[in-house]
Amino acid sequence: MNGRWQGVLALLVLLAAPGAGWAEPVLARLDADGVQRVEVVGGNYFFRPDHIIVRVGVPVELIASKEPGLTPHSLVIWSPRMGLDVDEMMGREARVIRFTPMATGQTSFYCQEKLAFFPSHQERGMAGVLEVME
Numbered sequence: 209m210n211g212r213w214q215g216v217l218a219l220l221v222l223l224a225a226p227g228a229g230w231a232e233p234v235l236a237r238l239d240a241d242g243v244q245r246v247e248v249v250g251g252n253y254f255f256r257p258d259h260i261i262v263r264v265g266v267p268v269e270l271i272a273s274k275e276p277g278l279t280p281h282s283l284v285i286w287s288p289r290m291g292l293d294v295d296e297m298m299g300r301e302a303r304v305i306r307f308t309p310m311a312t313g314q315t316s317f318y319c320q321e322k323l324a325f326f327p328s329h330q331e332r333g334m335a336g337v338l339e340v341m342e
């Protein structure tokens with residue numbers, strides 16, 4: 209298979225993947241109480257949104273929930289540099305995940321669930337980017 213066809217195939221796979229990352233980044237809304245909030249939904253095998261932008265040094269609340277279904281999902285953000293150590297299971301009912309990013313830059317968030325010898329959810333695309341701006 210030549211390079212062009214591989215490219216077309218990759219594009220088709222990407223288009224067929226649920227929750228493929230086509231959406232715009234979402235900027236957390238800064239509420240009157242000084243907390244920046246974003247709703248995040250997890251499903252098989254995606255986060256929506258998959259690119260979240262927050263401000264540095266301001267408390268964040270991710271309002272996290274998962275789509276219906278038996279598959280468990282989690283939300284992990286680990287960046288010692290940014291002072292972030294989040295590891296929460298997601299439920300049907302929204303849960304609030306609180307943290308305050310202490311440095312600018314980018315880190316990933318992902319689901320660390322995995323069934324036996326199957327690829328992890330993260331490997332199946334259940335991951336996103338947390339962007340911390342000035």
Ligand SMILES: [Cu+2]
Pocket residue numbers: 251253280281282319320321329334
């Ligand atoms: Cu998952």
